[in-house]
Amino acid sequence: MVNHQTIGVGTPRLSAEDLAALRENLHEQRLFRQEQVRQLTGPVNARAEDRLRRRAASQIEVHVKLAASARMVLTDVEAALARMDEGSYGLCHLCRRAIDRERLMIVPQARYCARCQQVREAAR
Numbered sequence: 340m341v342n343h344q345t346i347g348v349g350t351p352r353l354s355a356e357d358l359a360a361l362r363e364n365l366h367e368q369r370l371f372r373q374e375q376v377r378q379l380t381g382p383v384n385a386r387a388e389d390r391l392r393r394r395a396a397s398q399i400e401v402h403v404k405l406a407a408s409a410r411m412v413l414t415d416v417e418a419a420l421a422r423m424d425e426g427s428y429g430l431c432h433l434c435r436r437a438i439d440r441e442r443l444m445i446v447p448q449a450r451y452c453a454r455c456q457q458v459r460e461a462a463r
Contacts, residue, residue, distance in 0.1 A: 353429055353440055361428075361447045365420050368448070372413035379406035412448070419448040431455050 353361075379402065422428040429438050431452040438452045451459060 353443070357440065357444075358423070358428075361443060362420070362423055364447050365416050365423075368416045369413065369420070372409050372416060375409040376406060376413060379409060415448040415450070418450070433458075 419428065422430075429443060430436070431438055432450045433455040434452060436452055438449055442449055442453055449456070
């Protein structure tokens with residue numbers, strides 16, 4: 340028999356297996372993003388510094404934006420892991436309804452249900 344944990348009221352359920360898989364995915368993402376941030380922002384050796392000087396300004400800008408993006412995703416992943424520990428994982432930060440299981444399986448660090456995410460993006 341599969342043990343289900345209810346997330347939200349009148350909402351889809353995430354099984355213990357779903358939560359374990361999502362937690363593992365988030366841990367893997369965290370390790371990947373930590374390494375990515377380390378590589379993008381770590382100390383620069385002399386050879387790498389020479390290459391950076393020769394790069395066009397646009398390439399340096401891309402490098403900086405990649406590092407910022409990696410830090411942002413890392414923050415989202417760590418926040419999702421914290422929500423798991425607190426027991427609030429899978430609830431939309433705006434409407435407090437459960438985020439669809441399928442959405443969490445694709446974007447395990449999602450803070451918003453698909454509807455609220457669309458509203459947020461439309462407001463930008």
